Amino acid sequence: xxxxxxxxxxxxxxxxxxxxxxxxxxxxxxxxxxxxxxxxxxxxxxxxxxxxxxxxxxxxxxxxxxxxxxxxxxxxxxxxxxxxxxxxxxxxxxxxxxxxxxxxxxxxxxxxxxxxxxxxxxxxxxxxxxxxxxxxxxxxxxxxxxxxxxxxxxxxxxxxxxxxxxxxxxxxxxxxxxxxxxxxxxxxxxxxxxxxxxxxxxxxxxxxxxxxxxxxxxxxxxxxxxxxxxxxxxxxxxxxxxxxxxxxxxxxxxxxxxxxxxxxxxxxxxxxxxx
Amino acid sequence: xxxxxxxxxxxxxxxxxxxxxxxxxxxxxxxxxxxxxxxxxxxxxxxxxxxxxxxxxxxxxxxxxxxxxxxxxxxxxxxxxxxxxxxxxxxxxxxxxxxxxxxxxxxxxxxxxxxxxxxxxxxxxxxxxxxxxxxxxxxxxxxxxxxxxxxxxxxxxxxxxxxxxxxxxxxxxxxxxxxxxxxxxxxxxxxxxxxxxxxxxxxxxxxxxxxxxxxxxxxxxxxxxxxxxxxxxxxxxxxxxxxxxxxxxxxxxxxxxxxxxxxxxxxxxxxxxxxxxxxxxxxxxxxxxxxxxxxxxxxxxxxxxxxxxxxxxxxxxxxxxxxxxxxxxxxxxxxxxxxxxxxxxxxxxxxxxxxxxxxxxxxxxxxxxxxxxxxxxxxxxxxxxxxxxxxxxxxxxxxxxxxxxx
Numbered sequence: 036x037x038x039x040x041x042x043x044x045x046x047x048x049x050x051x052x053x054x055x056x057x058x059x060x061x062x063x064x065x066x067x068x069x070x071x072x073x074x075x076x077x078x079x080x081x082x083x084x085x086x087x088x089x090x091x092x093x094x095x096x097x098x099x100x101x102x103x104x105x106x107x108x109x110x111x112x113x114x115x116x117x118x119x120x121x122x123x124x125x126x127x128x129x130x131x132x133x134x135x136x137x138x139x140x141x142x143x144x145x146x147x148x149x150x151x152x153x154x155x156x157x158x159x160x161x162x163x164x165x166x167x168x169x170x171x172x173x174x175x176x177x178x179x180x181x182x183x184x185x186x187x188x189x190x191x192x193x194x195x196x197x198x199x200x201x202x203x204x205x206x207x208x209x210x211x212x213x214x215x216x217x218x219x220x221x222x223x224x225x226x227x228x229x230x231x232x233x234x235x236x237x238x239x240x241x242x243x244x245x246x247x248x249x250x251x252x253x254x255x256x257x258x259x260x261x262x263x264x265x266x267x268x269x270x271x272x273x274x275x276x277x278x279x280x281x282x283x284x285x286x287x288x289x290x291x292x293x294x295x296x297x298x299x300x301x302x303x304x305x306x307x308x309x310x
Numbered sequence: 311x312x313x314x315x316x317x318x319x320x321x322x323x324x325x326x327x328x329x330x331x332x333x334x335x336x337x338x339x340x341x342x343x344x345x346x347x348x349x350x351x352x353x354x355x356x357x358x359x360x361x362x363x364x365x366x367x368x369x370x371x372x373x374x375x376x377x378x379x380x381x382x383x384x385x386x387x388x389x390x391x392x393x394x395x396x397x398x399x400x401x402x403x404x405x406x407x408x409x410x411x412x413x414x415x416x417x418x419x420x421x422x423x424x425x426x427x428x429x430x431x432x433x434x435x436x437x438x439x440x441x442x443x444x445x446x447x448x449x450x451x452x453x454x455x456x457x458x459x460x461x462x463x464x465x466x467x468x469x470x471x472x473x474x475x476x477x478x479x480x481x482x483x484x485x486x487x488x489x490x491x492x493x494x495x496x497x498x499x500x501x502x503x504x505x506x507x508x509x510x511x512x513x514x515x516x517x518x519x520x521x522x523x524x525x526x527x528x529x530x531x532x533x534x535x536x537x538x539x540x541x542x543x544x545x546x547x548x549x550x551x552x553x554x555x556x557x558x559x560x561x562x563x564x565x566x567x568x569x570x571x572x573x574x575x576x577x578x579x580x581x582x583x584x585x586x587x588x589x590x591x592x593x594x595x596x597x598x599x600x601x602x603x604x605x606x607x608x609x610x611x612x613x614x615x616x617x618x619x620x621x622x623x624x625x626x627x628x629x630x631x632x633x634x635x636x637x638x639x640x641x642x643x644x645x646x647x648x649x650x651x652x653x654x655x656x657x658x659x660x661x662x663x664x665x666x667x668x669x670x671x672x673x674x675x676x677x678x679x680x681x682x683x684x685x686x687x688x689x690x691x692x693x694x695x696x697x698x699x700x701x702x703x704x705x706x707x708x709x710x711x712x713x714x715x716x
Contacts, residue, residue, distance in 0.1 A: 092615040093489065093601060095496045096339045102483060114613045140337060140600045145614025167337045167600065171327065192341040194503055199344055217341050218501040 038186050040161045041133045041209040044083060045244045045265060054261035055083035056302040057246055058295050059137065059270030061104040062087050062121045063113025065281055070108075072288045073277075074125050078132045080292040081299025084246075085125075086164070086268065089118040089138035096166045098221040100271040103278065115142045115151070119158040126159035135188060135209075137164040140176075148179035155185060162186035162209045170202050177206045186210075191237045193217045193229075204241040210266065211241045216250040221271025225250030227259035234264045254301035261305035269298050316641050320567035323634070328517020328604075330637035336516040338603045341500050346603075350518045352423050357525065362418065369414050373447070374404050376411075376529065380537035380694070385664040390681050392689035396546070397667070397697040398534045400558065407670065407699030408530060408558040409440035409511060415526035416509045417444040425507035428452045431495040433460055433488035433554070434625035434672065435467025436699055437511030442476035452476040455494045457487040460624050467703055485618035488628045492602050512555025513632035516603030520632050527561025534694050535565050547687040548573040551696040552675040553646065554590065554626035556635045558698035563644060573645070575683055576635060577675045579621035580648035590619035592631040593639045593646045606633040622651035622711060623671035623704075653678040655711055658701060670699030671707065 048055050058077050064070055077085055090108035094101060122134055136155060143151050143165065155163070162185055168176060173187060180187050186209030194217060195203055204211060213233060215225035225247065234245045247260045248268030260267040276294040280287045317323070328334045328350075336346055356362040370376040379402065383395045400408040420428060428450050432438030438454040445452035454471055458480040461468055471478050484490035492515075499508045513523040531549070538546050549566055551559035553576040566572040581589035589595055592607045599608040601616060609617040609629035619629040638644035649657075654671055657678035662668045669677060676695055683693055701708070709716045 090615075092484065093493050095493050095602075096341075096500060098497075106483075109615060141608070141610065141616070142614035144599050144605075145597075145610065145612075166339050167603075169336060169338065169340055169343045171343075172335050172337055190340040192339075194341050194344045196344065203340065214341060217503045219497045222501070 038161065038184050038208055040131070041186060044133050045210065048083060053306055054264055054302055055246070055266035056081055056299040057084040057086055057248070057266050057268040058082040058273060059086040059088060059268060060273060061101065061108050062089055062118040063108030063111050064104040064274070065107050065277065065287065066111045067113060067117060067121065069287055071121050071124050073291050074121065075128050076288060076292045077295055078129055080295040081303060082132065082295060084133045084135065084266065086135045086137045086270070087118065087122065089115060089136055089142060091139040091142060094139060096219055098219040098271060100221045100274050100278070104274045115146050119154050122158040122160050133161040134159065135162040135164055136160050138166070140165050140168045143176070148176050149182070152179040152183035152185055156183035160185065162188045164188045164190065164212060166190070170205055173206070188212050190214050193233070197236070200237065200240045207241065207243070210244040210246050211237050212268070213237050213245050213247045213264070214249045215247050218249070220249055223250050224252060225256060225260060227256065227263070230260060231263040254297055257298050258301040258305035261302040267302050272298070320643060321564065323637070324517060324521050328521070330634045331640060332598070333605050333633035333636040334517055334520055335605050336603060337600045337605065338516045339500055341503060345503055346516050353419060353518050353522050356419050356422060362422065366415055366418055370411065370529065374410050374414060375402065377533045378402050380534060380541065382541070383665050386661070386680065389664060390684040393684040393687050393691035393693055395680060395684070396538065396692070396694045398530060398562065398694060400530060400696060400698050401667070401670065401673070401700035405436070405440045405443050406702065407436040407440070408527060408561065408696070409437045410443065411529055411561070412511065412523050412526040412557060413437070413440040413444045413509060417448055417450070420507035420509070421448060423507065425505060426450065427502065427506045428509050429455065429495050429498050429506055430509040430511060431455045431488065431491040432511060433491070433627055434623065434703065435460065435464040435471065436625060436703070438476070438478065439467050439470045439474070441509050441511070442471040442474035445476060446474045453498065454478050455481050455491040455498070457485070457491045458482045459486040460488065463707060464624055464703060487618065487624070489616065489619070496602070512557040513560045513634060514555045514602060514604055514606065514630060520604065520634055523557050524560045524564055524634060527557050528564045530558065530561040530696060531563060531565035534562065538692065538694055542692055544692070545569055545572055546694040547571070547691040548575060548683050548693045550575045550577065550676050550679065550683055550693060552577045552626065552672050552698060553631060553635060554579065554628050554672065555630070556632040558696050560632055560634055562696040563638070567643060573686065574638070574643060575679065576644055576646045577679050578646055578648045579623060579626035579675055580650050581620040581622070583650055584648060587617065588620035590621040590626050590628060591648045592629060593635065594648050596629070598636065601630050604633045606630050606636045607639070622654060622707065623675065625670070625672040626675065647679050647682065649675040649678040655708065658708060667697070668701035669697055670701045671704045673698045
């Protein structure tokens, strides 16, 4: 499993000539049970891959939406062990959807890299994205993840030039996450025209599928990205939906899942309905 | 070699990866990595460029007012029973604290790099004021991120920054103090990568900041060394400074690191007490972790979430510490003491009454440990303390703590 699950998923999607829809949610947001319920519903709503955020007190690359999600999760006492328990519970109902954990380094330093890699693999996670761990600092973490057959998914950004790209894709596997805007999550919108050449460049340098995220809010934008990239990642837009239903007391899970379905359909049919 | 082995040359650090032993490094989002590496190259060039150093020296002399005096604190010397106490008078610098030393260095570097917009974080407001000051002087737009809690307790400095033309943006996330201001400054930087220079105020953050800020602040210790040799004919037995992020302290300590006879004391803020959860003593009460671009000692809970610090002094109210201090602590070259809010308040008043100097609450933490250091060095000893800032900004906080109305 693990790394292989990511590779299998991308191979299958390539066979269908469509991009993956990657849904990001935060473990423990708005509470552990609801987040698990949403996560379990995501594959049926069309999510091909799930990014499960693990909360951190100081999420330096996040915009206000994911900052608040992190704060809600921490207020509900979500822990790193709790995040892994969420993954384990998800795997009871789904063996095929890759799960990528995404967050910041300090909770992992605290947990211990080897212990974390072992527990994450055992829980059924497939990869890890650590926002504040650039390649120069990543070797100890990659050693631990390699031993557990987990991928460390790397980030490439608009500031990553060709020389740097070689550093970024060293010791990586699964896919590369292209951050389509210089900025925090969920604030600026990706420029689909600028994304296409960047994706081609990252794909050529890494030989891996390229997922695009950080600036996708609408089905239209998701579709535009899905035409040129191997995956489109949406996070803040789902969490905005969650948040707007928290205050109105409606069913949060079904609201988030129907938003996910809308975005997933846009991605699924993007290439067959080329404008 | 053990990571905490004693080095032969303490001044040979950090290494090229920005490491002081296991501490330091560059833990930033990939978007910022090229910028951090560019800064590293630009600073390395400026550091060895005589023209840059001459320009900096000129401004330090004529604008900042350096060298600052080394002053023999005669009445405090008597009060503490003999060891001669000297103050390095950083509070006499332009803008009233040591912060301007670093700001002057970094603003000249930012100009050299062609940056056209400056951002900074501030706690007490001293670094914000110093940043706003150099931005006014060099006609650069300046945005200062400041926790909303600090905006409320440091109003005079907020007004100063506004007078100097800076925009102060209150930060409401988290505990709305220095750590949250730093998060928000990082978010600004990652969004404005083309034109913006991040002027970090303390010897922390991703490499090269800890080394660069230290170098710009090392003028404190270098002058002290020269002045004490002239006045006493020998090196001091001890140097003392307060430590929040630790920039005044590392500036004071660094030129003495290889002088084995000089004992080095940093003083952390223990707020309501180390036994409570309301303190800011990262070394004494924290564990190593990663935050704000560097590996260092941090106040954190059992799950690696950062705990909000507390100190009566806004400038020490930070849950981390510069990585070089973490290393000096682990190798045992420097000793880190702690001082409560209450002890700092007493020292604040004592210094005002005996020496006619109202110290910053930050500096009062170092003053509070003079009795202990004086005992350590003995009657014939000589102590140099970094009086990092003046206390005008703190009079409202102190009046409030003493239950007095202004």
